[in-house]
Amino acid sequence: MGVRARAVPDARRAKRPPPHKVGSDLMPGKVVKIGTFSDWIGLFDEWRKEIGVNRDEIASFQFDTLFGAIETDEIQFGHFQGKKKWENLRQIPTQQMRDALLNMIVYQGDTEFASVEQQRHLFETAPTDWDRRAITRVMIEEMRHGWQMCALLVEHFGYSGKVEAQKMLERRAFENKRLLGAFNVDVDNWMDFFTYTDFVDRDGKFQLQMLKYSAFAPLGRSMSYMLREEAFHMGTGNDGLRRIVQAGVIPGWLMQKYLNKWISSSYDLFGTDHSSSAHWAYVWGIKGRYDEPKNDKQADLDDLNDYNRHLYRDEVAGLIARFNAVLKPGEAKLYAPDIKFNRMIGKWAGQKFHPQTGQPLEEKEYEQLLPTLMPTAADKKLLLEIIANEKNWIVPKEGARDPFETIAEPRKSAINL
Numbered sequence: 001m002g003v004r005a006r007a008v009p010d011a012r013r014a015k016r017p018p019p020h021k022v023g024s025d026l027m028p029g030k031v032v033k034i035g036t037f038s039d040w041i042g043l044f045d046e047w048r049k050e051i052g053v054n055r056d057e058i059a060s061f062q063f064d065t066l067f068g069a070i071e072t073d074e075i076q077f078g079h080f081q082g083k084k085k086w087e088n089l090r091q092i093p094t095q096q097m098r099d100a101l102l103n104m105i106v107y108q109g110d111t112e113f114a115s116v117e118q119q120r121h122l123f124e125t126a127p128t129d130w131d132r133r134a135i136t137r138v139m140i141e142e143m144r145h146g147w148q149m150c151a152l153l154v155e156h157f158g159y160s161g162k163v164e165a166q167k168m169l170e171r172r173a174f175e176n177k178r179l180l181g182a183f184n185v186d187v188d189n190w191m192d193f194f195t196y197t198d199f200v201d202r203d204g205k206f207q208l209q210m211l212k213y214s215a216f217a218p219l220g221r222s223m224s225y226m227l228r229e230e231a232f233h234m235g236t237g238n239d240g241l242r243r244i245v246q247a248g249v250i251p252g253w254l255m256q257k258y259l260n261k262w263i264s265s266s267y268d269l270f271g272t273d274h275s276s277s278a279h280w281a282y283v284w285g286i287k288g289r290y291d292e293p294k295n296d297k298q299a300d301l302d303d304l305n306d307y308n309r310h311l312y313r314d315e316v317a318g319l320i321a322r323f324n325a326v327l328k329p330g331e332a333k334l335y336a337p338d339i340k341f342n343r344m345i346g347k348w349a350g351q352k353f354h355p356q357t358g359q360p361l362e363e364k365e366y367e368q369l370l371p372t373l374m375p376t377a378a379d380k381k382l383l384l385e386i387i388a389n390e391k392n393w394i395v396p397k398e399g400a401r402d403p404f405e406t407i408a409e410p411r412k413s414a415i416n417l
Helices: 037-051 095-118 129-156 158-168 190-212 217-247 252-268 276-283 304-324 363-373 377-389
Strands: none
Touching: 037 095, 037 129, 037 158, 095 129, 095 158, 095 190, 095 276, 129 158, 129 190, 129 217, 190 217, 190 252, 190 304, 190 377, 217 252, 217 304, 252 304, 252 363, 252 377, 276 304
16 A cells, blocks of 8 residues: 555565554443453464364463574674673663564564454365375464464553554454454465465564574574474475475466465565655664575665565566476466565555566556456356366375374474473
């Protein structure tokens, strides 16, 4: 929508509701229910039941707050570079910096719970038992990521943090209440799910990696295990898409439309161009570049979001090139859409470009082409018919361990609190 975010909510941005203000949105006179993190856990249990995902595997799972190692105890970039990382809010120099950090954690956590709400209806339509167990694991780990962010809010941010942790469980994606618009869109079929987990969760990986370098040490330590868990989500999506391409039943042109849909949305999630929020987050040492430790060039503070966005696009293009290696003969090559295509924020917002060539298009030409570029209602109907009637629309998963056998592996060296 081109609206500049408040504070630093750059994680996973797209078309969205009005900007969120810290401490806003509680109904007048509403009493905060959270005094301790145990109180929050009670609300978390209620939320799982209310949205309909409290299946046996989820209800019995032991959720934990997990912290891992960080590369260094010194701030790695920005104005405070070389100083010791902050362990609590009292050590953070200004209230403006504390507010920016709070808002960043709120936005990150909100996406985690939102993704579970988006995917909540997919259990019964899973193509195989392995996929059903994989989506259950994905949901468990997304919930744990939201849990981790709320633990930070309750532990470190006092009354404001408790309010925000409570509101995290009160907003609903299916009521269009989540903070970023891409996280209010239903993910209601398995092409959507695989594309989402491969590419939207990959944006998530980029955001988590940038936060891992944070000068606020508890946030950096939180990222270690979130990143390891996120790797399974991306792998599930990427391998699911490979299995679809290899089966050769769903037409390549239809798959391309879903790539265009979710990858273009993911471009927006990196935030606006020339973002003052990203600028100050870097200066304050709160959020780095994706390749921060190995990038010895001085950061262009006016171009941070677009810099990371282009790194993401390069990675995505490489992944799609691998799909082309297993395409059926005669199928058109799949591609990563141009970074200017279908943008809702930033300098390309509302402008018309071809997704493959990046060439500008006249309004009329673009509108005529759009049904061939993005999924339509007819496309969704065709997709669901193929999934329902063609047993071999996806290649079976072979030789893989049960997702629940490996769910604990990222936790083996965690500091459990």
